[in-house]
Amino acid sequence: MLKYLLFALLMIFVVRSWLVVQSLLFLGTFLMCVGLTGVSWSSLSLGLGMDGISYILIMLSFWIVALVVKGSQKIYEASNFSSLFLFMNIMLLLSLIMTFCCMDYLFFYICFEASLIPTLILILGWGYQPERLQAGIYMLFYTLFGSLPLLVSFLMMYKVGYSLSFGLVDVKSGMSLTCLIWYFCTVFAFTVKLPMFTVHLWLPKAHVEAPVAGSMILAGVLLKLGGYGIIRVSPIFLEVGRHFSWVWVSLGVMGGGIISVLCLRQSDMKALIAYSSVAHMGLVLCGLMVFSWWGISGAVVVMVGHGLCSSGLFCMANMVYERLGSRSLMVSKGMMSFMPSMALWWFLLSAGNMAAPPTLNLLGEISLIISVLSWSIFSSFGVILVSFFGAAYTLYMFSMSQHGKLFSTLSSCCSGQMREYLVLMLHWLPLNIMILKSGVLVSL
Template sequence: MLKYLFLGVLMIFAVSEWNVLQALVFVGSFLFIFSLGGGFHFNNLSLGLGVDWVSYILILLSFWIVALVVKSSQKISDTYNFEILFLFTCVALLVSLIMTFCCTDYLLFYICFESSLIPTLILILGWGYQPERVQAGIYMLFYTLFGSLPLLVSFLLMYSVNGSLTFNLAAACSSVGFVSFIWYFCTFFAFAVKLPMFTVHLWLPKAHVEAPVSGSMVLAGVLLKLGGYGMIRVSSMFLGVGREMSFGWLSLGLMGGSIVSVMCLRQTDMKALIAYSSVAHMGLVLCGLMLFSLVGVGGAVVVMVGHGLCSSCLFCLTNMVYERVGSRSMSVSKGLLSFMPSMSLWWFLLSAGNMAAPPTLNLLGEINLIMGVVSWSKSCFLGVACLSFFSAAYTLYMFSTSQHGKYFSSLFSCCSGQVREYLVLMLHWLPLNMVILNQVCYYMCS
């Protein structure tokens, strides 16, 4: 595991060469694919670092998304907008994410978990579009820090009780009582903010709207997955309280996801709509993680990966429209089917992925989540049905409003897309639709 961490550190010395750094990140992702093909039980342990199947998937996703972030931010290099500092920030973010997903100690995990906030804040404040990016950065900073201090206190208390902070060695808190409930809430609240859970999600739309394309892609692609990953790591510590709180988490996830889905139907900003849709998807992921079952956790991980690829690509598409039209408002940037006909195919493919149409990873994950939630309690069927229906509704609303109609009268001619942009879209779409073949072959062979 250390060799991939060293690879991330060595990328710092290539920040002066844009194309070289792109190639290094892509090569690192391919090397990581072929190096750990065996079974995962925190193998390759070294200096408190190791991977299992969840962290392996998320590290690979981090490599891939950061490589596509650099590829899609070519305009920063063309305009000489502090491109070396931008590359350094991306590499620092990648190293912090690799450390977060491969560490096996709770305290080290906390440090790396919080350190990923700093490069993201620099991306938003340094390369954002409008003066309101300062307010968006403050929202993100204080929402995250508000939950981080109770998490640190929880880990220190865990060490005083168990004498160890190593994953799977710290003893579980199986008792159910008021103290256990407070301890459980302090531990999970930081991850719920990062997920983000409904009621603590307001920082996400603000951050997305003001962030550059790189910040939006990283937020949607990887950083939202830190909350789910943290819940997976600490849920085994609170089995007793977790079982008692499952109904509350599932109710909040389904109800919040349905409410946010309805809110998506009245959005006029493309990035705000995609950001709110991320909250709706993460509501279903929260339900799967709180089921304490293999079907729920497996489905949640698959949805997290599928959402990371699909939502990141949608933000990339929105940025391509913004660079040509000069606005993200759907009342201004409508009629794109006539204005950019070649790009409309990608809008259709990614909209289909966002509503979990076959053959995307989102479909596989949502099938597992729906089966897990409904088998846990049949009373959750109505919430799942509302969430799935409105998810398709706001996706169709986004596609029809942006692609159909008469385009803005001040637009006369435009390039329908560059080869670099189509390459970025293809590299998002291929894993989203081809990885599902692995599961299909597994079921056919078994």
């Protein structure tokens, strides 16, 4: 476990060399793939350790950050503080590795919040519009608003149980008012980060204003912190969670349905992809809160699949923006005529976004739908809404961007560089290949 932390720390000393950092990130992912063994807690030292869920999320973090660096080549070519950009990405990777490896709730809270600072600097430093300051403040205050009660909750756990180590916290959770407030304060912070419907407004704003690196990391890894946190704190409040799972399932399923309908009204590509993330995470929340094996395994699979798929879609939206100077679906019509090869990748990643076979998303969504329907048959209406409109808004995005009449001022554009196709292929390939070894993910 410590070797991966040291590996990430060493990259800080080579931030002046873009190529070396890229190579080390891909090498780190490869080494983690080779070392994929067992799912029990391993390398227990210095209050750090990994189980299967931690391992796969750390591997995802390495992979997404490597693709972020590969996809942000224009920052290096323009000499736009490229060393500082690499440093921020490596610091973000370090905070993510520490978060997924922590075995102490207070240490977990510190690392969980630390990931906010590099993300904020990425949005403010390399964002597109003047509104990026407002987007950064939105993200900061939404996250802090949810996280401060979480800190109080962890301090109370220490006062009651005299320990904050995973698996050793002994809280006699009943159905008293104190326990209810305690439970909701603990879980609410992670639902904001997930994000859950009603506390999701920071996400589209942050995505729209963030550079491609910020969007890819937000969608690829940072949203998974919320789901991972829920997995870690849920065992403490089993009794209360069992009685109030209907609250989260209702918000997840119906919120996902409402957001899916809203996606059909979006004209900004990045806003549409960001809202689709909220719909997918709604199903993940349901799976985590019904306390079933199908739900937990399906949630982990969807988190990994969504991280790869959504990151690739944001990467393609950025490629369109670089050529047209706009992300509007009304402006980017008929792109298939100019970039036919890119249209293939739009189709492949859009198919992944709507959970078409043979992508990892299909396996995860089947598990989540089984878990939600087995919990209550009345939730089927919301699941139908999410599934149907998930396909509808993805097809709407694909058809609006690739078909139709060309924008009148567009005379010519580059149909795509080898680097861009490589980045897209490295998003799509794991998304479809990992289903062949899905037993590793599902057994976590």
